Amino acid sequence: MTHIMRYMKRFPLVQTRMTKLFAIICHPKVQLHTYLKPPKANQALKKYLNSNCITEALLFFRELMRKSPSTIDSFSFLFVLKACTQKHSATGGKQLHTLIIKFGFEPIIYLQTSLINMYSARGNLFDAHCVFDEITCKNIVCWTALISAYVDNQNPRKALKLVWQMQMDNLEPDNVTLTVALSACADIGALEMGEWIHAYVRRKEGLHIDxxxxNSLINMYAKCGDIVAARRLFDGMKxxxxxxWTSMIVGHALHGQAEEALKLFSKMRGINKNSRKHKRHGDCGSSLIVPNDVTFIGVLMACSHAGIVEEGKQHFKSMSEDYGLKPRESHFGCMVDLFCRAGLLNEAYEFILEMPFKPNAVVWRTLLGACTLKGNVEVATEVQGRLLELDPGYAGDYVAMSNIYASKGMWDQKIVVRHHIKQRRSPGCSLIEVGTEINEFVAADEDHPLRSEICTVLKHLLINMKSFGWSFHRSYCWCFSR
DNA sequence: CTAGGGTTAG
Known part of the structure; x- marks a missing residue:
């Protein structure tokens, strides 16, 4: 054994080849790290990560665990955790957490923050919060990790509460925390809070506005109904x-301003052409902006909301032909929506059947909704059959069907459908005040179980009203009940 | 060698 060790010491180049052999002869407890020091193993892990070879990174780690656990240090876990977060395997993360505890690396804040991220990616907020609670000396980074965990898992209210709690803990939010907080504001249409953050951003000295x-500010203003403020910010950005660009295009599309959205899109492509020209002349190559798949969602949404079918079709084609982007399920969903809004029910139906995906309930529901509007019983019956297979418990579909039958005077069928609705949701009532300007609203009942749903409905209502150029100058009180 | 962030159909 000593011979081999000496040999390897003298000829480091043979080291890698020898390691395998060596590892087999040796018991794992032998101090291998003299030959394969942690930084080397970690660099290998990092290399795998950077080249997006996630499985290889995990396998490499497993080999290390088996053959030379002593080469593993706290940094290794950081890389492996990152790999594990990207790969959504169910048990791997928990196993890693256990190993971290076994190795005694538990109190290292870098690892704890990574663990929060890992649990969040699996939708396991309970464990994410547990890890957070165990951090003795909490800093801004782990707070932000937890806040973004709540935003990523559709609990923006809790996220905003945490931002507040963090400040109570004498920690000032930095640019990353504020970016996440703005995203939470956008989710619930909390314009007031968003404006407060914007004011904070401008007031705070030394804050790095990146x-x-x-982008998060633009998105917040657009989602909260103040498209003018969003555009002002966009135009002012150097x-x-x-x-x-995508946020702004989506923003205009949501507000029904299709022309503006499409104008921006072509302007964006114009920049592209110009900078390509510049690149040929040898300068200004860095400002190249290539649309991605999300950009096309915005473009298709714009076409759909404006009812321009032909242009929508063209963009959908151009997506894969000119940009090499593979349309995802949601892009097909946009196209179905485009046909439905234009009243082309048969075209929508055929499009769905030709999709390379198994159509989901949402897609069928879009078509069912259009059938309700058009009073098309034939297509609706067909669609309902599909929905019964996919999501039989959804009461809304029965309601839609019953409405279609009612509009056609088919009362017998209506009663049959109505009977299928077994559990009705309990009726609720909420009061919503709309102030002098229609870009803010308050749900009066703070603890109402449907509060967040109502706010979401209002948010969309508000966006739609604005797109029609409606405005209110008197104070309004609406009462919703069901 | 080290942790947190922005855009996504209805």
């Missing part, structure tokens, strides 16, 4: 990237 923060 692209992500600006540095823009795909996300900036």
């Amino acid at each position: 692209l992500s923060l600006n 540095k823009k990237d795909v996300t900036t």
Whole structure:
């Protein structure tokens, strides 16, 4: 054994080849790290990660665990955790957590933050929060990790509460925390909170305002109904990237301003052509902006909301032909929506059947909704059959069907469908105040179980009303009940 | 060698 060790010491180049052999002869407890020091093993892990070879990274780690556990240090876990977060395997993460405890690396804050991220990616907020609670000296980074965990898992209210709690803990939010918080505001249409954050951003000295923060601001204003403020910010930004452009295009599309959205899209492509020209002349190559698949969602949404079918079709084709982007399920969903809104029910139906995906309930429901509007019983019956297979418990589909039958005077069928609705949701009542300007609203009942749903409905209502150029100047009180 | 962030159909 000593001979081999000496040999390897003298000729480091043969080291890698020898390691395998060596590992087999040796008991794992032998101090291998003299020959394969942690930084080397970690660099290998990092290399796998950077080249997107996630499975290989995990396998490499497993080999290390088996053959030379002593080469593993706390940094190794950081890389492996990252790999594990990207790969959504169910048990791997928990096993890693156990190993971290076994190795005694539990109190290292870098690892704890990574663990929060890992649990969040699996939708396991309970364990994410547990890890957070165990951190003795909490810093801004682990707070932000937890906040973004709640945003990513559709609990923006809790996220905003945590931002508040963090400040109570004498920690000032930085640009990353604020970016996440703005995203939470956008989710619930909390314009007031968003504006407060914007004011904070401008007031706070030494705060680094970067692209992500600006993009998040644009998105917040657009989603909260103030498209003018969003556009003002967009026009004022010197540095823009795909996300900036995409956010603005989606914003206009949501507000029904299809023309503006499509104008922006062609302007964006114009920049592309110009900078390619510049690149040929040898300067200004860095500002190249290539639309991605999300950009096309915005473009298709714009076409759909404006009812321009032909242009929508063209963009859908151009997506894969000119940009090499493979349309995802949601792009096909946009196209179905495009046909439905234009009243082309048969075209929508055929499109769904030709999709390379198994159509989901949402897609069929879009078509069913259009059938309700058009009073098309034939297509609706067909669609309902599909929905019964996919999601039989959804009461809304029965309601839609019953409405279609009612509109055609087919009362017998209506009663049959109505009977299928077994559990009705309990009726609720909420009061919503709309102030002098229609870009803010408050749900009066703070603890109402449907509060967040009502706010979402209102948010969309508000966006739609604005797109029709409606505005209110008196104070309004609406009462919803069901 | 080290942890957190922005855009996504209905």
